[in-house]
Amino acid sequence: xxxxxxxxxxxxxxxxxxxxxxxxxxxxxxxxxxxxxxxxxxxxxxxxxxxxxxxxxxxxxxxxxxxxxxxxxxxxxxxxxxxxxxxxxxxxxxxxxxxxxxxxxxxxxxxxxxxxxxxxxxxxxxxxxxxxxxxxxxxxxxxxxxxxxxxxxxxxxxxxxxxxxxxxxxxxxxxxxxxxxxxxxxxxxxxxxxxxxxxxxxxxxxxxxxxxxxxxxxxxxxxxxxxxxxxxxxxxxxxxxxxxxxxxxxxxxxxxxxxxxxxxxxxxxxxxxxxxxxxxxxxxxx
Numbered sequence: 001x002x003x004x005x006x007x008x009x010x011x012x013x014x015x016x017x018x019x020x021x022x023x024x025x026x027x028x029x030x031x032x033x034x035x036x037x038x039x040x041x042x043x044x045x046x047x048x049x050x051x052x053x054x055x056x057x058x059x060x061x062x063x064x065x066x067x068x069x070x071x072x073x074x075x076x077x078x079x080x081x082x083x084x085x086x087x088x089x090x091x092x093x094x095x096x097x098x099x100x101x102x103x104x105x106x107x108x109x110x111x112x113x114x115x116x117x118x119x120x121x122x123x124x125x126x127x128x129x130x131x132x133x134x135x136x137x138x139x140x141x142x143x144x145x146x147x148x149x150x151x152x153x154x155x156x157x158x159x160x161x162x163x164x165x166x167x168x169x170x171x172x173x174x175x176x177x178x179x180x181x182x183x184x185x186x187x188x189x190x191x192x193x194x195x196x197x198x199x200x201x202x203x204x205x206x207x208x209x210x211x212x213x214x215x216x217x218x219x220x221x222x223x224x225x226x227x228x229x230x231x232x233x234x235x236x237x238x239x240x241x242x243x244x245x246x247x248x249x250x251x252x253x254x255x256x257x258x259x260x261x262x263x264x265x266x267x268x269x270x271x272x273x274x275x276x277x278x279x280x281x282x283x284x285x286x
Contacts, residue, residue: 011191011199013065014183017058020065021176023203024210028173031211032166041166046159050168053155054175060148061176062183063141070138071121072246077236078117078256079142084263085110086150094154102269106262113258118143120251169210230260 032038044050067076085107091097099107121139159168191199233256240246 011189011195012183012187013062013069014180014186015188015191016065016199016202017061017183018177018180019199020061020203020206021058021173021180023200024207025170025173025177027204027207028169028211032170037166040164041170043164044167044171045162047171049155049159049163050171051175053152053159053168054172054179056148056152056155057172058176058179060145060152062180063145063148067138067142067145070134071142072248072252073240073244074233074237074246074248074256075117075121075252076138076142078233078252078259079114079139080146080149081230081233081259081263082111082114082143082146083149083153084266085114085259086147087153088266090150090154095157103266106265106269110259110262113255113262114143116251116255116258118255120249173207230263233260 029038029041032041064076064080067079070076071079088099088103088107092099118139121135156168237248241248
């Protein structure tokens, strides 16, 4: 999906958000209708909560798509992996969740990895020229996108207390489609047929990807599935090199390894803690 959007770099970010959201909604609604859940997908007790989640999500997507126009594909992607790390920080600060030393350590290590990727691009303060300035702005936009994505996930946590999963997904795509239309006065363009096909494909396959990811959690634990998400980074590096001639820098590769290692460490830690809790519960059951 990111590759398709990267190939439409002349299209404004707000317009990308519309295509990504509206055409993702189509397979989602078709799937819900097939499952007989279309009515429940539109039932909600917290419309304002969905609107807030959509507003934050649109801002995050817009910044992420803007970053794609300024940075090589692998770097724009890897900076997004800061989001799970920032969720831990925000959960501790805003939700007062208890975070143990091991998780804090892995989060700090992961954020060091993010800085390793970001630092070479932050030359806007050292007079690196217009291209360097654009890349620095892109790097900051990518990190801001990751931060807003973390806030969006906290909002989702609140929504799941009363809302069904299908309602959260459906209302996000609806609100994102509607909110993105507000960017029309800022200069939408008439895309070429090739760009139109790529934009529609990014939205449609993004929606299918959302369905597949949601379905996968029915058949396997998160600790089993989550590490596979990091394979997208490997594919991104390959695609970026083959299609866009983006050569990975040493800092990007080193930072990526640090970020991925810290993320997998947290996942495995939670997995083994879950197993220990299950064994303890079985042992205490008469």
